[in-house]
Amino acid sequence: MWKQIASSHVWDGSVWKAVYSALKPQGMTKTGNQLIPQGMTQVAGWTADANSTVTSNALVIAGSKSGAVLNAKVVFASNYNTRIYQMEIRRGATVLASKSGNGTVSGVMSLTLDPTTVTVAAGDQLTFWANSAFTANRVDEGTFLSIV
Secondary structure: OOOOOOEEEEEOOOOEEEEEEOOOOEEEEEOOOEEEOOOOEEOOOEEEOOOOEEEOOEEEOOOOEEEEEEEEEEEEEEOOOOEEEEEEEEEOOEEEEEEEEEEOOOEEEEEEOOOEEEEEOOOOEEEEEEEEOOOOEEEOOOOEEEEO
């Protein structure tokens, strides 16, 4: 009978290194609203979901997986017409996924990331970035990042 293991390690002579570590669903949800200037800006103010850790506005990955699926949504609010919005999910300076969209009326607009597969390792830190065509736009509650 097969049994799924949570992790496997090997001793390299000085430290234990993970050979395999299962990835459980993890994520973070935006709390409060954040004004964002024109230009790509890191989104701050996150609450960790169950089985998750958020440090310095980054989702810290527990476990590893090749083919993990990133899901994300950003909620923008604006008083301007004809808006251009963008979001990026980054690991360090590397953009793992991005999406942009246009809005034609003022109010609330959201962008949902197309599910994107990535390879993650334990300790990776994923950050959420947003950009707006105007300086008075906000990233609002309802914004989230998850990985499974």
